[in-house]
Amino acid sequence: MSFSSLGLSEQLVRATSDQGYDTPSPIQLQAIPAVLSGRDVMAAAQTGTGKTAGFTLPLLQRLADNPRNGKGPRALILTPTRELAAQVHDSVNLYSKYVPTKAAVVFGGVKINPQMMKLRKGVDVLVATPGRLMDLYQQNAVRFNEVEILVLDEADRMLDMGFIRDIRKILALLPAKRQNLLFSATFSNEIRGLAEGLLDNPVQVEVAARNTSAESIVQSVYPVDQSQKTALLSKLVRDNGWEQVLVFTRTKHGANRLTQKLEKDGITAAAIHGNKSQGARTRALADFKAGEVRVLVATDIAARGLDIKQLPQVVNFELPNVPEDYVHRIGRTGRAGESGHALSLVSADEGKMLAGIERLIKKQLPRKEIEGFEPKNNLPLKPKAKADPSKARNRRPQGGAGKSFGPKPAGRSGGRGRGGQGEGQGRGQGQGRSGRPAQRQSA
Ligand code: AMP
Numbered sequence: 001m002s003f004s005s006l007g008l009s010e011q012l013v014r015a016t017s018d019q020g021y022d023t024p025s026p027i028q029l030q031a032i033p034a035v036l037s038g039r040d041v042m043a044a045a046q047t048g049t050g051k052t053a054g055f056t057l058p059l060l061q062r063l064a065d066n067p068r069n070g071k072g073p074r075a076l077i078l079t080p081t082r083e084l085a086a087q088v089h090d091s092v093n094l095y096s097k098y099v100p101t102k103a104a105v106v107f108g109g110v111k112i113n114p115q116m117m118k119l120r121k122g123v124d125v126l127v128a129t130p131g132r133l134m135d136l137y138q139q140n141a142v143r144f145n146e147v148e149i150l151v152l153d154e155a156d157r158m159l160d161m162g163f164i165r166d167i168r169k170i171l172a173l174l175p176a177k178r179q180n181l182l183f184s185a186t187f188s189n190e191i192r193g194l195a196e197g198l199l200d201n202p203v204q205v206e207v208a209a210r211n212t213s214a215e216s217i218v219q220s221v222y223p224v225d226q227s228q229k230t231a232l233l234s235k236l237v238r239d240n241g242w243e244q245v246l247v248f249t250r251t252k253h254g255a256n257r258l259t260q261k262l263e264k265d266g267i268t269a270a271a272i273h274g275n276k277s278q279g280a281r282t283r284a285l286a287d288f289k290a291g292e293v294r295v296l297v298a299t300d301i302a303a304r305g306l307d308i309k310q311l312p313q314v315v316n317f318e319l320p321n322v323p324e325d326y327v328h329r330i331g332r333t334g335r336a337g338e339s340g341h342a343l344s345l346v347s348a349d350e351g352k353m354l355a356g357i358e359r360l361i362k363k364q365l366p367r368k369e370i371e372g373f374e375p376k377n378n379l380p381l382k383p384k385a386k387a388d389p390s391k392a393r394n395r396r397p398q399g400g401a402g403k404s405f406g407p408k409p410a411g412r413s414g415g416r417g418r419g420g421q422g423e424g425q426g427r428g429q430g431q432g433r434s435g436r437p438a439q440r441q442s443a
Helices: 010-018 026-036 051-065 082-095 113-120 130-138 155-160 164-173 189-198 226-240 252-264 278-289 323-330 348-361
Strands: 041-044 075-078 103-106 125-128 149-152 179-184 203-206 217-223 245-248 269-272 295-298 313-316 340-346
Touching: 010 051, 010 082, 026 041, 026 051, 026 203, 041 051, 051 075, 051 082, 051 125, 051 149, 051 179, 075 130, 075 164, 082 103, 082 125, 103 113, 103 130, 113 130, 125 130, 130 164, 155 164, 155 179, 155 189, 164 189, 179 189, 226 252, 226 313, 226 340, 252 269, 252 295, 269 278, 278 295, 313 323, 323 340, 323 348, 340 348
Parallel strands: 041 179, 041 203, 075 125, 075 149, 103 125, 149 179, 217 340, 245 295, 245 313, 269 295, 313 340
Antiparallel strands: none
């Protein structure tokens, strides 16, 4: 299967081959024809599946097939974070290289005036975080009367981050006749409710998450007392000679503290989270990618959407509160068919979280104690048998396509990194506009 056989124009196919892609990913195989047909689409797919091209390519084709002269935007793509918005915007620019489409991106945390000026010049595709988009609308800097296609990208995260009210306001302002595409990694009842009101007889697209609890990722649990975690991490980095490891903490403070301790210990480290200025975040990621920083310490939301090519090692310094986040975290390693390692430092107080994760991924992770770091407080060995269905969010159904995109195109490994160009973000990470604190990040 090739991109041209999916019905994409020569200009768009050329743009994908410039990126070194010749085989459409499973989500692209399903989504591209569905979007081209003009129907609404509901897609279960997470970052790393190639979903961005899956909606961007056919969207560009539909706009190009039917040129208009207005000021736009004709397509509106909403994303939860500034990083993701910037990445999607980059993708739109790459794929629209040979078509006349103009794209722009707007998000909070940076000056609004340049964004207003950009919009005034006219734009076909607008990528936006919901909060800043509403601000721009309220200041008459953008109108929605020409919107033909709406994309909600990572809809589950947008709801988690408290954007539902902004989204509903925006939906109410859009022309009734339009094409709607909804992408989400998970399908909770809340997402289903949103989809029901939004989508008209949608084509449903589903692919297995690459790497979910996957064969390509070697996962293990290192039981250790909380107080010993930093020392153990330092030891692991040194003993294994890890040169590039992504470490997750639950909180922003935790990320800062760990970074300082590692640095004190002579291991180069940088933190990336919502309290950091955009400049600091961009720098940290660039340094990490360039190999100047060995350890990048991130919180869940900050790490969302980061696509660092072929990251060999991910460490959970603390387990996430939400079991699905574990799957997102470990999905950062072993990307694009490479094998990866995900290792979790788990203290006794995290036993419950571990059980929740093992229930979700339907397997028990192997425990491995490290000499000199044996915990005083032991972890329960077996996950608890009984699940609490009221607490588990609905997980995207399994099944369908494979975990790699097919033969690995030559251009990929040396290709552009992603996520380094992020600039500013909608709201602070902890809070949505509604004032409801996001559940995921406590500090
Ligand atoms: P996404 O899931 O959209 O965040 O994309 C994940 C990564 O896969 C990005 O680095 C894309 O550039 C890359 N990618 C997208 N489509 C393909 C493809 N057909 N073949 C190989 N890589 C791809």
